[in-house]
Amino acid sequence: MFGRRCDDACRPCRKIDLTFPEFKSTQQTELSALLPDIATVSNPLDYTTPIWGHAEMTYPVFAKAISAIEADTAVLVQDYPAAEIDSSKVYYRNDAMAFARASKEQGLPAIICATLPENMDLETRHLLIEKGVAPMQGIHEALNAIRDSADWNQARSRILSEKPEYLLPSYPSGEQKVMPENDSKRWLINHNFNVPNGKTVSPHKLGEAAIEVGYPVALKMISPRLVHKTEAGAVVLNLKDEEVLKLAVEKMRIDVTAYDADAASELFLVEAMSPNPVAELIVNLRQDPQFGAALVLGSGGVLVELMADTATLLLPTSPADIIRALKSLRVRRLLEGFRGRPAVDIPKVAEEIYKLCIAYQNHGKTITEIEINPLFVYRDTVSAIDALIQVPVDT
Known part of the structure; x- marks a missing residue:
C-alpha cells in the first residue's frame, strides 16, 4: 500500500484480517536508494512529498516495491482536490499513471482509493478504469471489498476442488412443542454431548440433589412454558448452601407465578455451577x-x-x-x-x-x-x- 495517508488504513485492516507483507532487509536497502532521505521504508509506504507527482521518480518506487513482496493487491491512497480549490490534480494523476503502469507490469490487481467517497471525481474514476485500475471511494469500503473478493476467490476454489454433498431435504413443519430443559439435556447426553452435572427433582429432594452434584449450584424451574427462564425469574445461579437454596425456591415460585401462573411448576433442575468459559x-x-x-x-x-x-x-x-x-x-x-x-x-x-x-x-x-x-x-x-x-x- 502506498500513499501519504495510508497509515489510516492500518487500523481497520487488522480488524478484518488483512495483512501487509513486510520488506526484507535487502529490499529495504534497494528502496531506500529510490526514496528521499526523510522517507521510511515500510508497508504501507509513504514515499513523501519531495518526489510526489514526479512520475519519473515514483514509478521506480512503485515497481520495486510491488516486485519485492508477495502481495495479492496493490493499493495507492489518493485524495483528489476539487477543481475550484487548487491545480494540483496533475500531480495526483502523474502518480496514478505511474502506479497503474507498475502494477500492470507485475500482473497485480491495482486499486486507487480515496479516504472519503467525495475525494475522487468522476473523470478520474473513468480514467483509472481505462488504465485497468479499480477506483475505490472510502478506506473502509475499499478494504472490505478486498477482503470479500479474497473470500469469494477462496470459496470458489474450494467449491471447484471439492465435490459438494447433496443438501438435506426440507421436512414439512407442522405444530411444534418445546421439550423441557431436562429432557433436552438428556437427549444431548444420549448423543455424547457435554452438559453440566445435574439432577431433576421435586422441592423436598432439592437439598439432597444439591449435595450430590456439589455446591455451588444453579437452580432452574422446569416447565414447557418456560422457554425464556431469565425473564420469568426461573433461574438462579451460584447458590452456595441449602439455606439460600430454599430461599431461592420460594422466590422463584413467586416470580414465575407473577410472570405466567400456568408456567409455575414443582419440578426443578439442580446443576453444578460451571467454571467461567473462554x-x-x-x-x-x-x-x-x-x-x-x-x-x-x-x-x-x-x-x-x-x-x-x-x-x-x-x-x-x-x-x-x-x-x-x-x-x-x-x-x-x-x-x-x-x-x-x-x-x-x-x-x-x-x-x-x-x-x-x-x-x-x-x-x-x-x-x-x-x-x-x-x-x-x-x-x-x-x-x-x-x-x-x-x-x-x-x-
Missing part, C-alpha cells in the same frame, strides 16, 4: 422453510442480540466448514486467545459441533430445532449450559 457461543440447528436443514453459529449468552454476530451453514456440513465459520465470527478473537487469555482448540470445538449436526441429521423427522445458548467453550471441550429442543406435537 467464550460463549450460540448453536442453532433448524429447518429453514426454503433451504432445508441449517446450522447457525454465533456469539452466545447475553451477546446474541447485542453483537448480531452469526454465521450460517447448510447441512450437511463438515468440521472444516465449521472451523471457517467460527473464524469468521467476531468472537474468534476470544477463541484464539485474547489479551493473554488461553486459546481454544478450535478444531476440537468444531468436531463437537459437527457431532451435534450428525445427531440432528439422523433425527431430522423427529427433531425440528436444537438451540444451545450459551454453549460454554473451554480450551479443549464444550458444555451446553442451556438447551432447547423442539419436536412435532405428535412426537
